[in-house]
Amino acid sequence: MRIAVFGAGYIGLVTAACFAELGHTVAVRDIRSEAVTALRAGRTPIHEPGLDTLLTRNADRLSYTIDADEAVRGAEVAYICVDTPPTAGGDADLSRVFAVVRSLRDATHLTAVVVKSTVPVGTGARVRTALDRVGLRHVGYASNPEFTAEGTAVHDFLHPDRIVIGTWDEQTAACVADLHKDVPGTIVTLDVESAEMVKLTANAFLATKISFANEIANICDLVGADIVAVTRAVGLDQRIGPHFLKAGVGWGGSCFPKDTLALKQMARNAGHSPQLLDAVIEVNELQHRRPVVRLRAALGGLDGARVALLGTTFKPGTDDMRQAPSTVLAARLLAEGAEVRCWDPLAKLPDTAPWSHVSRSPSPAHSMAEADAAVIVTEWPELLDVDWPVVRPTMRTPVILDGRNLLDPATMKGVGYHYLGVGRSRLPH
Numbered sequence: 001m002r003i004a005v006f007g008a009g010y011i012g013l014v015t016a017a018c019f020a021e022l023g024h025t026v027a028v029r030d031i032r033s034e035a036v037t038a039l040r041a042g043r044t045p046i047h048e049p050g051l052d053t054l055l056t057r058n059a060d061r062l063s064y065t066i067d068a069d070e071a072v073r074g075a076e077v078a079y080i081c082v083d084t085p086p087t088a089g090g091d092a093d094l095s096r097v098f099a100v101v102r103s104l105r106d107a108t109h110l111t112a113v114v115v116k117s118t119v120p121v122g123t124g125a126r127v128r129t130a131l132d133r134v135g136l137r138h139v140g141y142a143s144n145p146e147f148t149a150e151g152t153a154v155h156d157f158l159h160p161d162r163i164v165i166g167t168w169d170e171q172t173a174a175c176v177a178d179l180h181k182d183v184p185g186t187i188v189t190l191d192v193e194s195a196e197m198v199k200l201t202a203n204a205f206l207a208t209k210i211s212f213a214n215e216i217a218n219i220c221d222l223v224g225a226d227i228v229a230v231t232r233a234v235g236l237d238q239r240i241g242p243h244f245l246k247a248g249v250g251w252g253g254s255c256f257p258k259d260t261l262a263l264k265q266m267a268r269n270a271g272h273s274p275q276l277l278d279a280v281i282e283v284n285e286l287q288h289r290r291p292v293v294r295l296r297a298a299l300g301g302l303d304g305a306r307v308a309l310l311g312t313t314f315k316p317g318t319d320d321m322r323q324a325p326s327t328v329l330a331a332r333l334l335a336e337g338a339e340v341r342c343w344d345p346l347a348k349l350p351d352t353a354p355w356s357h358v359s360r361s362p363s364p365a366h367s368m369a370e371a372d373a374a375v376i377v378t379e380w381p382e383l384l385d386v387d388w389p390v391v392r393p394t395m396r397t398p399v400i401l402d403g404r405n406l407l408d409p410a411t412m413k414g415v416g417y418h419y420l421g422v423g424r425s426r427l428p429h
């Protein structure tokens with residue numbers, strides 16, 4: 001099939017590359033000319049494992065343009081993969097989605113318009129009305145939310161747990177299902193509103209699991225239990241499962257913060273106050289700040305202290321800094337008078353505050369030299385290879401706050417660190 005993909009970001013590019021891998025012909029449209037220029041020159045503007053390979057291998061089935069008409073020329077299906085960031089009030093900003101819909105007005109040959117962007121319930125109905133208004137009444141509509149995670153998106157797309165297709169007519173459902181015919185995974189067809197709700201619910205539930213683990217970790221710290229041992233045992237219960245129970249510095253990224261807030265505001269707009277979701281978000285915001293409280297106590301104040309941030313991206317395996325917990329940490333440390341350095345193997349650090357006041361180090365060891373404390377913010381595997389006994393004497397004070405419970409506490413204490421984990425105060429100091 002011929003597909004037009006709108007948006008050459010993390011989701012649009014993965015969608016385009018994977019559909020091309022499945023044998024479809026894909027035209028990608030973005031409004032950022034620099035992204036289109038890079039893609040045309042064979043450069044991938046984002047880091048996503050496996051994406052380069054797919055884009056290169058399927059280059060003859062892929063094209064890139066800033067021209068919407070060129071993208072949809074001959075296409076049967078248009079996929080909308082544009083960003084839906086929060087407005088100032090926290091609702092999802094749908095302006096880009098509707099800009100794409102307006103740009104389709106001459107694409108009368110389309111069979112279906114599919115929204116993959118994460119959107120509030122009711123968006124599909126509004127897009128349907130907008131399509132009708134621009135003369136595309138005969139074109140089908142589907143919601144096909146995406147569940148891939150950054151760092152594993154290519155694998156997740158090609159090996160999904162489920163493919164969710166929300167439509168109001170069987171023909172469009174069959175068309176979207178056909179695009180995925182060579183992809184394993186259960187196809188779930190349902191109404192558009194429920195499909196939109198599935199996406200928001202899945203992210204809210206995963207965020208809830210993490211906030212729950214973080215709350216239990218904070219209690220573990222107070223009463224003398226070890227969160228790693230606790231969640232390992234609890235997760236063996238098949239009704240609970242082991243996933244998304246890792247305590248740490250809280251969740252970030254381009255999805256959980258935005259989507260939990262969008263769900264909360266969507267509920268409030270409907271007259272419901274979602275108290276559990278409020279608590280999930282609040283626990284997470286506090287979790288971003290807790291390392292500063294703990295460092296202040298460990299160092300007897302932060303004014304003039306040198307702190308190294310090890311890892312800045314919101315998780316390993318990506319260059320994405322969107323809503324990374326490290327940004328709150330860096331800002332808070334600077335506000336308390338600390339000098340902050342950072343190391344990250346991939347991060348695209350913004351040149352705005354707080355990062356404009358943070359110095360970059362080429363290696364973890366370099367960032368820790370003469371430092372009073374280091375915080376593991378992102379569990380990059382490179383941190384397991386650091387020669388910790390060699391680094392310790394180079395630090396002014398050997399305080400390690402392991403915000404991801406990555407390292408072995410006994411080993412770190414054995415080589416002379418003042419080691420602090422998350423929810424692990426039971427372990428001997």
Ligand SMILES: NC(=O)c1ccc[n+]([C@@H]2O[C@H](COP(=O)([O-])OP(=O)(O)OC[C@H]3O[C@@H](n4cnc5c(N)ncnc54)[C@H](O)[C@@H]3O)[C@@H](O)[C@H]2O)c1
Nearest residue numbers: 007008009010011029030031082083084096099117118146
């Ligand atoms: N990033 C993820 O892992 C992920 C996973 C599941 C769902 N989603 C959802 O997918 C959507 C896209 O997320 P993303 O991370 O890819 O965002 P992104 O910011 O990386 O990419 C969005 C792209 O859309 C482009 N764009 C904006 N307006 C456009 C227009 N009118 N025509 C064509 N292109 C346009 C932007 O220039 C940008 O390159 C969001 O709704 C997000 O919530 C993201």
Ligand SMILES: O=c1ccn([C@@H]2O[C@H](COP(=O)(O)OP(=O)(O)O[C@H]3O[C@H](CO)[C@@H](O)[C@H](O)[C@H]3O)[C@@H](O)[C@H]2O)c(=O)[nH]1
Nearest residue numbers: 146147148149150210244245246250251252253255314315
């Ligand atoms: O046990 C855990 C698991 C994750 N995290 C944190 O949670 C955040 C999100 O992680 P992850 O879910 O792996 O990354 P995303 O790429 O944001 O993917 C999520 O958001 C996407 C966008 O909606 C969805 O498609 C995915 O299904 C969903 O996992 C990161 O800050 C992680 O550090 C934890 O703190 N503890």
